[in-house]
Structure formats: C-alpha cells, structure tokens
C-alpha cells in the first residue's frame with residue numbers, strides 16, 4: 001500500500017510541467033541559475049524580459065529560446081530602465097526577432113493596439129481591470145482619469161454596454177491616439193447595446209437598410225458616447241466640469257437681427273440651413289437624401305420646439321462628422337460644432353438635461369506613481385453618490401490608513417464627505433511595497 005502511494009507521488013513529480021526557468025537552466029551555466037527569470041511579460045506578439053546583471057550577457061540566448069518556445073511571439077525586448085517621467089513609459093531594448101515594438105494585445109475579448117516603448121501599459125493588471133469594472137448601474141456617467149491606451153475605458157464598455165457617457169483623459173498624446181484607434185477597433189462590442197439596436201430598428205422602419213449606414217451609426221455612436229481627451233487631468237477636469245452654456249446675449253441679438261433682415265427667406269437664418277420643416281416631414285428617405293446632399297461642414301439649424309427630439313437622434317449620429325448643428329432649445333441658441341459638443345448634444349437628446357453632463361457617477365483613477373495628489377479633482381467632477389476607484393502606491397506599514405485618511409482630509413477641505421467602501425492590494429511593486437486601490441463613495 002505504502003509502495004503504491006510512493007509510486008503515485010513519484011509519477012506526479014515526473015509529470016510536473018517543466019517551467020520556463022527549468023528550460024533556461026538546461027542551456028545556461030550553473031552560476032546563472034539562481035538569477036534566471038521565472039517568466040516574461042507577453043503583450044500580443046511581443047515578449048518583455050527583465051534580467052538582472054548576472055544574466056544580462058545571455059539575453060540573446062534567452063530571447064531566442066522564447067521565440068522557439070512561444071510561436072505567438074515575434075519580437076523580444078528587454079526592460080533596461082524603470083518607468084520614465086510623468087507619462088510613465090518603460091525603457092525597453094530590442095533583443096531579437098522582428099524589430100517592431102507595436103502590437104495588438106488581446107485582453108478579455110477586447111483588442112488594444114499599443115507600443116510599450118512609447119506608452120504605459122501593463123498586461124499584469126488585466127485581472128484587476130476585469131474585476132473592477134463589473135456591476136455598473138445602467139445609464140451611468142463614467143470618468144476615467146489617466147486612461148492611457150484605453151484598457152479601463154474599453155473594458156468598461158465591454159462589461160457595461162449601457163454606459164450613458166464616458167470621458168477618458170490622458171496626457172501622453174501617443175497613448176491618447178492609440179486609445180482613439182482602440183475604440184474603433186472594438187466598436188463591435190456595441191452591437192448588442194440597446195441604443196444601437198433601437199437605432200437599427202429606426203433605420204429599418206425608415207427604409208434605410210444599407211449595412212454601410214449601420215457601420216457608420218456604430219462608429220459615430222461610439223465616438224459621441226465615449227470621448228477621449230488629450231491633456232492634463234488638472235486642467236481638463238476643470239474644463240469638463242463647467243456647465244455647457246447657450247450663446248451669449250450679444251451673439252443671440254446678432255442672429256435675431258439677421259433673421260429679421262431675411263424675413264422673406266425663412267430658410268436662410270444666419271447662413272444656416274433651416275431643416276426644422278424637413279425633419280418634421282416624417283419621410284425618412286426624403287430627409288436622408290436632403291442630408292446626404294448637403295456640403296461638408298455646413299451648419300444646419302433646428303428649432304427644437306417644433307420637432308420631436310428623439311427622432312433627431314439618428315440624424316445627429318449619422319451626420320455628426322459631416323454637419324455642424326445650431327439649435328434653438330428652450331428659447332436659447334446653442335452651437336454644437338466639435339465632436340465633444342455633439343457628444344453633449346446627444347446626451348441632452350437622450351436625457352433632456354444639459355447640466356447633468358458635467359458630473360459623473362463613477363470615477364476611475366489609475367493614478368501614476370510619484371505624483372502629487374489628484375484627489376481634489378474628484379470634488380469638481382463627482383455627483384452625489386459617485387463611486388471612486390483610486391489607485392495609490394504605499395508601503396505595507398502604511399496600508400490602508402495613509403491613503404484613506406488623505407482622501408477623507410483632502411475632500412473635507414473642499415466640503416465633501418466620503419464613505420470608504422474598502423481598500424485592497426492590487427499587486428506588489430517592491431519588498432513590502434504595493435499598488436493599492438481604495439474604493440469610496442461621495443456623499444454630498
């Protein structure tokens with residue numbers, strides 16, 4: 001009996017899978033064994049190795065071994081410096097394979113194009129992202145600060161199709177441009193979202209069934225609803241928290257004068273093409289043709305007291321890139337020219353409230369290391385009841401009170417009350433040193 005158990009144990013030992021380190025041990029001198037890496041970080045077709053001094057001279061051999069063991073990997077790089085400056089890019093050096101550090105990385109069903117030599121990205125945080133971004137309530141307004149190439153933003157879209165609006169802010173222009181590209185790489189995620197399905201129904205009812213229109217609606221809807229801003233969160237959070245105002249009285253007077261001077265040409269208001277009547281006609285193909293035939297960047301006028309605004313939504317989404325909008329809403333004139341303004345316009349059409357767009361129900365802050373606190377920005381952007389997920393870097397002895405007390409104190413100075421919901425370790429970054437996350441609720 002004892003012998004049988006012993007045999008099973010030996011078999012189990014024999015069956016133990018050979019690790020990456022075991023493989024390297026077989027080909028490298030014994031003096032290196034205790035210093036060999038246990039693995040490497042894989043991002044799409046790229047492997048990133050981290051070697052210590054004792055093993056550096058074997059970088060090429062190790063790199064070639066990775067290429068032969070893992071057929072997905074086409075390029076091997078080595079981390080040769082720690083994260084740089086505000087934008088937190090790693091210093092990586094080419095070792096072997098194809099010399100191209102741009103790749104497309106797959107994470108929980110989303111695709112992220114990125115270049116780890118030019119932007120911050122860590123595949124090790126993928127579990128953290130998917131765990132964090134579940135259980136949003138419908139129609140939530142989300143703000144992602146420090147959005148990088150968009151991993152949090154796009155995971156949030158995947159997990160919560162009915163986000164009402166999301167704003168993501170990133171300082172590094174290269175990362176921001178990847179984020180814009182990544183949104184378009186992942187628009188298929190939206191095919192099951194309620195508003196897209198509704199818009200498809202409307203197109204079908206109106207006889208607009210060409211798949212090109214569906215694609216256009218999907219792409220434009222994504223860009224209006226999920227907006228990426230390139231800039232410093234310190235400035236951008238203040239800008240986006242300001243109310244969206246109508247044109248001032250001077251400009252309004254000028255428009256009204258021009259309108260009076262052109263009484264006979266009703267459709268020629270302030271050089272805008274007045275499409276209020278045509279939108280009211282209820283004849284979709286006719287309206288569509290009228291819009292398609294307009295020149296690019298033309299400004300059209302709509303008086304919202306005379307049309308059904310829900311009906312206008314499809315036209316805004318279809319032509320948001322081609323036309324600019326000038327609207328009379330509740331006796332005030334508004335201009336919607338930039339994609340940002342048109343995103344606000346869409347939210348107004350859907351929720352009927354222009355003031356609510358400046359506040360958020362959920363704020364995600366994957367804060368960069370070694371920077372001053374950004375906690376005060378929450379006071380400008382959070383609505384009552386907003387849930388914030390804020391990352392920090394602390395030593396074992398300071399966890400969790402250092403971060404929690406800082407949040408409570410800094411927000412108290414801005415007359416905000418908070419309830420701490422929990423603090424978690426989200427990965428070790430050094431001996432007794434952690435990346436941590438604090439979840440809290442804004443109570444007023």
Ligand SMILES: C[S@@+](CC[C@H](N)C(=O)[O-])C[C@H]1O[C@@H](n2cnc3c(N)ncnc32)[C@H](O)[C@@H]1O
Pocket residue numbers: 086087088119120121122125145146147148149150151152169170171172175231232233234366367368369
């Ligand atoms: C820890 S990384 C997180 C990036 C991304 N969320 C991710 O997980 O891949 C921090 C990001 O914040 C950006 N950043 C640093 N300071 C910033 C600032 N003041 N405003 C906006 N973004 C900033 C950096 O460029 C970097 O991409």
